[in-house]
Amino acid sequence: MNEDHPKISFGKTGVLLINLGTPDSTSWWDIRRYLKEFLSDRRVIEVNPIIWQVILNLFILTFRPSKTAKAYKEIWMNDINKSPLRFYTEMQANKLSQRIKNENLIVDFAMRYGNPSISRKIEDMQKKGCENLIIFPLYPQYASPTTATVCDEVFRVLMKMRWQPAIQIVPHYESEPLYIDALVNSINKKLSEINWIPDLIVASYHGIPKKYFEKGDPYHCYCHKTTRLISERFKEIKIITTFQSRFGPQEWLQPYTDKTLEKLPQEGNKKVLVISPGFASDCVETLEEISIQGKESFEKSGGDKFEFISCLNDSDDHIKLLEHLVKKNLN
Numbered sequence: 001m002n003e004d005h006p007k008i009s010f011g012k013t014g015v016l017l018i019n020l021g022t023p024d025s026t027s028w029w030d031i032r033r034y035l036k037e038f039l040s041d042r043r044v045i046e047v048n049p050i051i052w053q054v055i056l057n058l059f060i061l062t063f064r065p066s067k068t069a070k071a072y073k074e075i076w077m078n079d080i081n082k083s084p085l086r087f088y089t090e091m092q093a094n095k096l097s098q099r100i101k102n103e104n105l106i107v108d109f110a111m112r113y114g115n116p117s118i119s120r121k122i123e124d125m126q127k128k129g130c131e132n133l134i135i136f137p138l139y140p141q142y143a144s145p146t147t148a149t150v151c152d153e154v155f156r157v158l159m160k161m162r163w164q165p166a167i168q169i170v171p172h173y174e175s176e177p178l179y180i181d182a183l184v185n186s187i188n189k190k191l192s193e194i195n196w197i198p199d200l201i202v203a204s205y206h207g208i209p210k211k212y213f214e215k216g217d218p219y220h221c222y223c224h225k226t227t228r229l230i231s232e233r234f235k236e237i238k239i240i241t242t243f244q245s246r247f248g249p250q251e252w253l254q255p256y257t258d259k260t261l262e263k264l265p266q267e268g269n270k271k272v273l274v275i276s277p278g279f280a281s282d283c284v285e286t287l288e289e290i291s292i293q294g295k296e297s298f299e300k301s302g303g304d305k306f307e308f309i310s311c312l313n314d315s316d317d318h319i320k321l322l323e324h325l326v327k328k329n330l331n
Contacts, residue, residue: 014106014130014165015326016121017093018150019138019281021113022083026072032065038113043149046212068284075287086111088281089138091314096322105330106130112150119157126165133165134329136322138280140179141226142172143208143219168329174222178324180229182317183277187234190273190309198305199269200238202260203227204290205278207243207252220253226277244276245285261294265302272298275309280318282311 023034039045039056047055077087089109097107106128110121125133137150151169158164173179187201205223213220227241244257257274264272274294276286291308298306312318 011131012104012106012125012129013132013134013330014108014125014128015096015134015136016118016125017089017096017107017109017136017138017322018118019085019089019109019111020146020283021111022086022283023072024115025081026069026076028065028069031069031072032061034114035064035068036061041113041145041149043152044145046209071284071288074292075284083283084287085281085283088311088313092138092281092319092322095314095319096326099319099323100326112153118150118153122154122157122165123161126161126163130165132168134168134170134326136170136326139278140172140176140280141174141205141219141222141278144212144217145208146206147172170325170329172222173321173325174226175229176321176325178317178321180226180233182312182315182321183226183230183275184233185317186309186312186315187230187273187275190307194305194307196271196305198237198273198307199271200240200264200273201234202242202257202264202272202274203230203239204242204244204257204274204276204294206285207246207256209248210251210253213253223278230277244289257290258294258297261298261303262301264298265304270303271305272303273307273309276311279311281313286311 021034021038023030036056039060040053042049045052072083075084077084080087089111093107093109097105100107106125108121108125110116110118112118122133135150135154137147139146142148154167154169158167203226208217208219223243224241227239231239240255240260242255242257242260243253246252246256261272261274264270274290276290279286286308295306295308312321
């Protein structure tokens with residue numbers, strides 16, 4: 001090799017875990033910056049972009065950050081100044097790296113919106129000698145506003161790179177046996193910790209606008225498939241599927257989680273467990289929207305017992321699942 005040639009690293013494979021994203025802090029400006037990036041994504045908001053930018057910048061980004069900041073402050077990990085989603089995604093990457101123990105495999109994480117960005121992490125991996133990248137969207141059930149937008153951003157980054165690594169995308173895993181096992185184990189763990197038997201288990205997934213489903217998005221079907229597979233292991237307790245976190249005036253996938261929790265006590269279901277199988281890590285949608293707001297509305301409506309089952313987070317079962325899915329793509 002020419003002595004003047006710059007040193008080049010090569011021969012590595014990178015694994016990049018990618019979650020939705022998080023603001024850098026609970027400050028109004030950090031929340032606004034995060035919401036602007038998230039809500040400007042055409043996959044997330046399928047509205048005329050000119051009209052939407054007017055609505056977004058004049059109204060939503062003026063009033064929404066304060067409400068969102070209040071929710072984040074309820075669940076923020078102040079001792080380390082991180083959101084739970086950031087903390088658990090980072091832990092997943094660290095534990096997965098320790099579990100695989102391969103010096104030629106670099107495991108890292110990125111956020112679709114916010115920091116650390118996909119572009120920064122892909123460029124960093126390429127500089128470290130990663131000639132192959134395994135992109136791992138942390139969404140068990142495929143949806144265009146989640147998995148597809150991760151792919152969009154990955155390919156946008158590659159378009160700007162002169163020397164590109166080869167790319168593999170880990171597909172959706174809504175029916176992967178280790179995933180179902182991990183969810184079942186988390187339910188059993190919670191059942192062993194409480195001294196009452198639930199009347200019902202609510203499996204709450206993040207919603208999408210109904211029109212996305214009508215246009216062909218398979219997300220709705222994948223969610224029901226996951227619930228069905230869990231239900232097959234719990235014949236004695238009924239499990240239902242609901243959808244949370246709707247935004248705006250249009251109709252979203254139903255039944256809505258919040259409305260369901262409000263009416264369950266009147267139907268005789270006064271003791272419930274709630275699990276969120278579509279979230280790889282606990283976040284504002286699970287810890288504030290379900291565990292705090294959901295519990296409060298359920299109890300105000302006459303409910304007696306309410307428990308939220310934590311997401312898989314950095315549990316051993318989850319790291320085992322991530323390792324399995326990564327190795328499938330390595331082979």
